[in-house]
Amino acid sequence: MQFLRFPILVQKEILGNLKLEDLVVLSSCSKRTNYSIQATEKPRLRKIKTIRYGLSDSESIDICAFSDTFSGVEMYIGIEYDAWERLDLTPMEVFGISRVDTWRPNTFSEKEEFDTVRRTFIIEGIHNCLLDLFGSSVNYEIRSYDRQLPPSLTNIKNSYIGSFAVTDAEKLEACFRNSPNQENIVLNGMGPLKLCQNSVINQTEYLMISCFETCGDDILGSFEGKSLNLISVHLQQASITKLLNDWKSDLGFRNLKFLSIRHSFNENWNIVKIMEDSGVRRLVDYSVLKWKERTMPTVLRGHNEWKERRIVTRKYVDRDSDGERAFVHISPREFYFVVGSSAEITNGGHWFNW
Structure with a gap:
């Protein structure tokens, strides 16, 4: 490549005047080009903390990069697969991947398969290119x-x-095969949803599932992470009783710090029975608990990754082994569980706001 024959200072001057989008495409030309960009543009590359892929349909992908300040989009790459083909140039070729569309679909099922294969190759190729340039320490979403x-x-x-x-x-499950230990997963509106036995999704630190008519009992019982938010699920009150008793006896849920459940089943929970069967107690005064919960920003906006949550309650349970206290709020269709040492606690208040 002729560019690499220029002196280092000339290369640095050229690269310094290119946008990040241009550097990404240029980096795919060869390993030597990639190394040159990394060496001369290291401060600019290190500013990027988050790269987010937005898949809104099967025909396009939006790629946005954000700095640690989330002041705005530092890089945007938008790809429409068919538009590239009309130019007789595919994203796969730009990012160093040979064509996969060696045949043309004739039926709907063949087209579905064709689109899936083409889309997968393109996204994997772009992702590998970005990994080579920005490194694995970036937060990829x-x-x-x-x-x-x-x-x-x-x-x-x-x-x-x-x-x-x-x-x-x-x-x-296959979606998470290559990245099994994610920090935050949101599954929204896909219900009724069922996870595989011993799913890697259950190991997620922050997990939110909002899927109407999904059975939440197995998901709750298998969860191994820190924060679980179940919305519009079916959940038997026996599962709540088991959760509280297992946590108190140190038989499970050791990692769990925050839990919220919004129940959509026709039958309301029996609050009195849950409290009796799990030994929930009441304090004289109310406690206000505040903590931060992960959220998922939009594709083009990088801020608001954390949202403040708050409950006011007198109900609690203590763990037998170490005296750790967890606060709970129970209503006919909502349940909240917060480990006290993981939240900010103040006294007073006679209201509840989630």
């Missing part, structure tokens, strides 16, 4: 509203999968 599930990529830390994806448990 997927936000998908597609009717298809997103491909499984390495080094993904946060995922949002929206309402148009299928709900097959094994296919959903």
